[in-house]
Amino acid sequence: MVAVAILAAGRGTRMKSQLPKVLHSFGGRSLIQRVLDSLSTIQPSRTLIIVGYGQEALRQSLADYPNLEFVEQTQQLGTGHAVQQLLPHLEGFEGTLLVLNGDVPLLRPTTLQHLLTTQQESGSAAAILTAQMPNPQGYGRVFCDGNNVVTQIVEDRDCTAAQRQNRRINAGVYCFRWPDLAEVLPQLQSNNDQQEYYLTDTMTMLKPVVSIDVDDPQEIMGINDRQQLAMGYRILQNRLKEHWMKAGVTLVDPDSITIDEDVQLEPDVVIEPQTHLRGRTTVKSGSHIGPGTLLDNSQIGEQVTVLYSVISDSVVKDGSRIGPYAHLRGHAEIGEQCRIGNFVEIKKATLGDRTNAAHLSYLGDATLGQGVNIGAGTVTANYDGVKKHATVIGDRSKTGSNSVLVAPVTLGENVTVAAGSTVTDDVPDDSLVIARARQVVKPGWQLSPSEPADA
Ligand code: UD1
Ligand code: CA
Numbered sequence: 001m002v003a004v005a006i007l008a009a010g011r012g013t014r015m016k017s018q019l020p021k022v023l024h025s026f027g028g029r030s031l032i033q034r035v036l037d038s039l040s041t042i043q044p045s046r047t048l049i050i051v052g053y054g055q056e057a058l059r060q061s062l063a064d065y066p067n068l069e070f071v072e073q074t075q076q077l078g079t080g081h082a083v084q085q086l087l088p089h090l091e092g093f094e095g096t097l098l099v100l101n102g103d104v105p106l107l108r109p110t111t112l113q114h115l116l117t118t119q120q121e122s123g124s125a126a127a128i129l130t131a132q133m134p135n136p137q138g139y140g141r142v143f144c145d146g147n148n149v150v151t152q153i154v155e156d157r158d159c160t161a162a163q164r165q166n167r168r169i170n171a172g173v174y175c176f177r178w179p180d181l182a183e184v185l186p187q188l189q190s191n192n193d194q195q196e197y198y199l200t201d202t203m204t205m206l207k208p209v210v211s212i213d214v215d216d217p218q219e220i221m222g223i224n225d226r227q228q229l230a231m232g233y234r235i236l237q238n239r240l241k242e243h244w245m246k247a248g249v250t251l252v253d254p255d256s257i258t259i260d261e262d263v264q265l266e267p268d269v270v271i272e273p274q275t276h277l278r279g280r281t282t283v284k285s286g287s288h289i290g291p292g293t294l295l296d297n298s299q300i301g302e303q304v305t306v307l308y309s310v311i312s313d314s315v316v317k318d319g320s321r322i323g324p325y326a327h328l329r330g331h332a333e334i335g336e337q338c339r340i341g342n343f344v345e346i347k348k349a350t351l352g353d354r355t356n357a358a359h360l361s362y363l364g365d366a367t368l369g370q371g372v373n374i375g376a377g378t379v380t381a382n383y384d385g386v387k388k389h390a391t392v393i394g395d396r397s398k399t400g401s402n403s404v405l406v407a408p409v410t411l412g413e414n415v416t417v418a419a420g421s422t423v424t425d426d427v428p429d430d431s432l433v434i435a436r437a438r439q440v441v442k443p444g445w446q447l448s449p450s451e452p453a454d455a
Contacts, residue, residue: 001095002116003178004044007082008032008102009052009073014225020054022102023061024229027236028260028279031223032058034105036065041109042116044098048089050082078196079172080188087185093178096120099199101172103223106235111214112173118212119175125206126181129171131217138224139169140200142211150209153200157193168213170200171220180206236261257290266302284318293323301336309341317353335370349380352395364388365407369395375419377402394429 012021022032029037032049039047047065051058052073062068073085083099090097098116100107111129119127128150130142136156141163143152153170154163184205188197203209214220218235221228240261241254248267251257256273259265264282271277272290279297283289287304296312304316307323314332316322323341328334332346335353340346342359349363352370357363359376365388366380378399380391389407393399397411400419411417412429421435 001093002042002044002098003046003048003090003093003095004039004042004098004100005048005050005071005083005086006032006035006100006102007050007079007172008058009050009055009076009082011053011076012103012224015229016226020058021223023054023057024223026105026223026229026233027240027258028262030061031105032062032102035100035102035107036062038100038105038107038109038112039098041113042098045095048086049102050085052076078190078194079199080185080197080201083181083199084185084188084197087182090178090182095178097176097178097181099174099176101222104172104220105223106219106221106232106239107173108219111219115173115175115212118210119177122210124177124208124210126174126176126203126209128175128203128209128211129173129214129220130168130211131171131214131220132167133169133217134167136164136167136169139222141166142168142170144168144211148211150203150211153198153203155192155194155198155200168211171214172222173220174199176202176206252290298328307341314346363391366391366393368393369397369413371396373398375399375401375403375417378417379404381406 008022010021015021015024023030026034046069047067048069048071050073051070059070071085071089073082096116096119115127115129133139138156140153140155141159142150143166144150181202184202187205188201190197192198221232223229223232237258240259241251244259244265245251249265250270253273257271258276260278262280263277266285268285269283270288275290275293277295281295281298283300284302286302287300289295289306292308293306294310298311298313299315301316301318303319305321309323309326311328313330314328316334317336319336320334320338321341325343326341327345330347333350334340335351335355337354338351339356339358344357344361347364349366351368354370355368355372357374361374361378363380364382372393381404382388382391391405391407392410394411394413394415396413397415399417400421402420403417404422406422406424409423410426412427414430415427416432417423418434421433423433423435427433
């Protein structure tokens with residue numbers, strides 16, 4: 001039986017933020033969500049989260065995770081004190097307790113699995129993850145005897161100059177035989193620089209404790225300040241980009257591209273520079289995205305091109321061309337082989353196949369059929385100041401330049417709207433609608449000579 005505890009009660013003072021540290025976002029998920037996700041293969045029987053600072057926000061943000069138990073630590077007196085709070089909750093529990101800091105978001109599930117297996121197979125009281133860090137500053141230093149048995153962990157600030165030379169650091173990830181830990185937890189003292197109860201002090205009380213060096217020290221990076229947040233993000237990005245390039249995606253200038261964790265890409269997708277893929281975005285084979293594009297929670301079909309555009313919560317089907325400078329948002333759905341671009345905004349609108357809106361338009365709350373052509377400057381006037389109204393345009397209809405369609409309004413199939421029209425009433429199939437003042441020409445007309453020239 002494995003129970004997991006995640007320490008997340010601290011404010012994260014070094015972040016200098018109102019937001020609890022573990023809720024800072026990191027590639028589309030919060031730090032703590034990433035820690036929870038790293039437990040995917042372990043499937044613990046219980047997951048306890050130690051909360052304190054900002055706990056309401058924390059509970060809310062994790063509402064979608066089933067079976068979490070929140071344990072309150074009212075005062076944050078250290079990591080040892082945090083784990084002490086579990087004592088009443090785990091009374092009689094005979095299994096293994098995996099403890100993770102909530103600010104270690106880059107752990108691989110296989111590493112945690114390895115830690116668990118090592119602890120269980122070696123019969124040790126505890127096993128901890130360690131790493132040889134090129135720059136160990138800020139981390140607790142781990143001291144071992146000749147057999148890799150941990151003798152002591154000393155926090156950076158409590159180290160002597162000589163101890164500080166040790167580059168083996170504590171990752172803040174531990175696997176304990178719970179009954180052994182439960183016995184020593186009440187004995188912790190706070191006689192250190194921070195006057196805190198350190199979980200790491202249990203290492204000298206438990207015997208034996210084995211340390212496991214991870215191969216990739218980047219994995220156990222803890223996030224304490226904004227600089228580490230940025231460094232960690234870069235590591236995550238490099239991992240994701242490596243994954244997608246191996247899977248057959250071309251990233252032109254990877255350093256200028258960002259990709260969230262939940263994005264899905266097919267082989268032969270090309271991502272151009274300055275492009276950002278966020279949320280649950282998917283892009284299918286052969287599509288060419290960017291340069292200069294933001295896709296957020298959107299589904300892009302095959303052989304689509306998107307150039308200098310922003311697309312959120314929307315769908316673009318196969319073979320369509322978007323941009324330059326298009327903005328699709330709020331459930332825009334673009335059919336196959338459409339052309340949308342050059343300063344066109346589309347909101348909550350469905351466009352049938354082969355429909356074009358190629359220049360300077362706004363289409364909102366609209367349903368367009370197939371083969372429709374929207375002339376330059378066409379606008380759906382969907383808002384009367386109080387409510388939004390719908391516009392419907394049938395198959396093969398065309399709007400002339402600068403048409404205003406005042407919703408609610410329905411244009412049938414094969415309708416032609418004359419340029420400059422303001423259409424306020426429905427138009428039946430196969431009609432031409434002209435809704436503008438007729439041009440008046442007065443031949444031979446001159447200013448009257450009596451009028452002053454500069455009037
Ligand atoms: C801790 C370790 C250090 C290790 C490092 C790895 C201790 C004493 N030190 O240091 O050896 O190298 O992690 O990243 O454990 N927390 C609580 N309640 C508290 C205090 C902290 O829940 O009273 C939580 C924090 O929210 C955080 C985690 O515990 O998620 C770690 O706390 P933090 O203050 O960041 O510890 P470090 O100084 O990084
Ligand atoms: Ca930390």
